[in-house]
Amino acid sequence: MPDNPLAPAWLQLPGDANAFATEVWPASLNRDADGVAVIGGVRVDELAADYGTPLYVLDEEYVRSRAERVRRAFTDAFERVGTAAEVYYAGKAFLSTDIARWMTEAGLRIDVASGGELAVALAAGVDASRLGFHGNNKSDEELDRAVGAGVGTIVIDSEQEIPRVAAAASARGRSQRVRLRVRTGVHAHTHDFLATAHEDQKFGVALEDAERLVADIRSHSNLEFVGLHCHIGSQIFGADGFAESAARLIAVHARLVAGGQVPELNLGGGFGIAYNAADDPDRIEDLAQRVASVLAAECETAQIPLPTIAFEPGRYIVGPAGITLYTVGTTKPVALEADGTPARRLYVSVDGGMSDNARTALYGADYSTRILGRASSADPVLVRVAGKHCESGDIVVNDDYLPGDVAPGDLIGVAATGAYCWSLSSNYNYLPRPAVVAVRDGASRMLVRGETVDDLLARDLGARHSAALPGTHVDGTDAPGPLGRARALQLGAEAVSGLGRDAGAGGRLDRQERGHAEENAE
Numbered sequence: 262m263p264d265n266p267l268a269p270a271w272l273q274l275p276g277d278a279n280a281f282a283t284e285v286w287p288a289s290l291n292r293d294a295d296g297v298a299v300i301g302g303v304r305v306d307e308l309a310a311d312y313g314t315p316l317y318v319l320d321e322e323y324v325r326s327r328a329e330r331v332r333r334a335f336t337d338a339f340e341r342v343g344t345a346a347e348v349y350y351a352g353k354a355f356l357s358t359d360i361a362r363w364m365t366e367a368g369l370r371i372d373v374a375s376g377g378e379l380a381v382a383l384a385a386g387v388d389a390s391r392l393g394f395h396g397n398n399k400s401d402e403e404l405d406r407a408v409g410a411g412v413g414t415i416v417i418d419s420e421q422e423i424p425r426v427a428a429a430a431s432a433r434g435r436s437q438r439v440r441l442r443v444r445t446g447v448h449a450h451t452h453d454f455l456a457t458a459h460e461d462q463k464f465g466v467a468l469e470d471a472e473r474l475v476a477d478i479r480s481h482s483n484l485e486f487v488g489l490h491c492h493i494g495s496q497i498f499g500a501d502g503f504a505e506s507a508a509r510l511i512a513v514h515a516r517l518v519a520g521g522q523v524p525e526l527n528l529g530g531g532f533g534i535a536y537n538a539a540d541d542p543d544r545i546e547d548l549a550q551r552v553a554s555v556l557a558a559e560c561e562t563a564q565i566p567l568p569t570i571a572f573e574p575g576r577y578i579v580g581p582a583g584i585t586l587y588t589v590g591t592t593k594p595v596a597l598e599a600d601g602t603p604a605r606r607l608y609v610s611v612d613g614g615m616s617d618n619a620r621t622a623l624y625g626a627d628y629s630t631r632i633l634g635r636a637s638s639a640d641p642v643l644v645r646v647a648g649k650h651c652e653s654g655d656i657v658v659n660d661d662y663l664p665g666d667v668a669p670g671d672l673i674g675v676a677a678t679g680a681y682c683w684s685l686s687s688n689y690n691y692l693p694r695p696a697v698v699a700v701r702d703g704a705s706r707m708l709v710r711g712e713t714v715d716d717l718l719a720r721d722l723g724a725r726h727s728a729a730l731p732g733t734h735v736d737g738t739d740a741p742g743p744l745g746r747a748r749a750l751q752l753g754a755e756a757v758s759g760l761g762r763d764a765g766a767g768g769r770l771d772r773q774e775r776g777h778a779e780e781n782a783e
């Protein structure tokens with residue numbers, strides 16, 4: 262029962278506002294004897310002192326163990342019904358060269374959704390044959406780069422893309438394995454799924470067009486059709502939507518088998534995580550077993566062999582392993598009224614906001630927060646964690662309880678920000694993007710350095726002065742003039758002690774390499 266009428270029904274007044282709900286916060290998070298939170302064996306006050314805030318912190322062991330866990334859940338479940346499962350990590354959730362290597366070491370493949378994500382995976386040294394390439398509007402340049410690199414599969418997303426992938430393969434003198442993304446009419450979110458005949462969205466082709474388009478794919482001698490693909494949504498808690506979608510897919514898959522080999526079926530990603538204590542997603546092992554048994558039954562009914570089943574989880578792997586550290590700048594109580602009863606909410610403004618976590622503004626996502634820099638015995642009060650942007654919708658945590666003595670200077674954390682936060686981040690209001698740090702066994706390591714204002718100025722060709730060295734010309738000369746790009750980059754790098762933008766790749770990605778269309782995460 263919420264104690265404050267402004268609190269949503271799902272939010273419980275915590276018995277202990279210092280405690281971390283285990284399903285929401287990273288596994289290694291606890292508190293030192295003085296109350297300061299420790300993650301991966303590293304105190305958060307040390308992280309803040311070493312790297313500043315806002316800061317994305319990833320519990321490396323937890324990312325790796327979740328990757329292992331999801332791979333084992335699917336391979337075990339499908340082995341039991343007599344087929345194999347392949348797990349691709351959906352790089353759109355959060356990709357850096359280190360993450361790509363961790364995924365590879367855990368036995369996962371990687372799915373990329375733009376030329377930029379492809380470049381990161383390749384810069385990590387991932388074997389291109391273990392990559393899947395997505396996108397509803399891939400450019401010819403991206404297709405050429407993907408085919409040229411030898412990516413394992415390209416997911417064809419439209420009828421127009423078929424001859425374009427064939428032409429890219431032909432130009433490279435290669436045969437390219439492809440999937441066809443279809444809309445099954447099933448769309449799922451959290452507890453519910455919606456099943457319709459048609460889906461009003463930009464991805465994939467209608468299921469009823471699949472046979473005709475697969476015949477088209479098969480007519481190209483340099484395209485090898487490996488199977489259908491679908492993705493029914495994100496942050497899904499149960500197996501029902503996957504089961505319904507799988508049943509619809511198998512009906513079409515069976516007809517395609519009659520016309521040639523169809524070795525695989527890809528059911529996409531979307532497995533949900535807990536963002537707050539009220540979220541209760543199915544265990545991944547239970548979900549995998551349910552989907553495996555539905556697929557086995559459908560294939561038996563259709564009298565076809567079970568194909569290899571592929572999945573593409575992103576959020577499930579990295580989401581719960583990440584937190585964002587912020588410093589509180591101001592607090593502001595607001596007196597309101599709810600159903601005729603006076604009520605108060607405390608606005609807690611932090612040094613980041615919608616530029617480092619767009620999900621709250623974009624999707625109305627709910628997050629959890631705790632004071633991490635100290636423990637407090639003050640009574641909890643209902644808070645809203647706001648950012649510092651010029652936007653009233655700039656909210657990071659809509660509703661949670663924090664100790665009532667939360668104050669400027671406090672170090673607070675927001676849970677489960679490992680997925681779709683850094684990857685959706687922006688420079689709104691010219692805020693430099695925060696660094697990403699991995700913690701493990703008592704040590705921290707920067708994965709991606711934070712931006713500096715000079716990084717931002719580096720792309721403004723009219724800029725005349727460096728932010729790092731006020732009063733000097735940014736190109737290092739006395740003459741006024743446009744920014745010397747190399748010099749500005751150098752200044753940006755110097756400002757962060759010479760670390761590369763992606764410390765794992767050892768350098769900055771060129772704008773062109775960052776690709777164009779980024780798939781909407783949810």
Ligand SMILES: Cc1ncc(COP(=O)(O)O)c(C=O)c1O
Pocket residue numbers: 351353354395492494495496529530531532573574575576577680780781782783
């Ligand atoms: C095609 C596809 N695969 C996989 C994913 C990953 O979803 P999630 O991170 O929710 O598992 C997405 C997310 O949008 C997607 O569009």
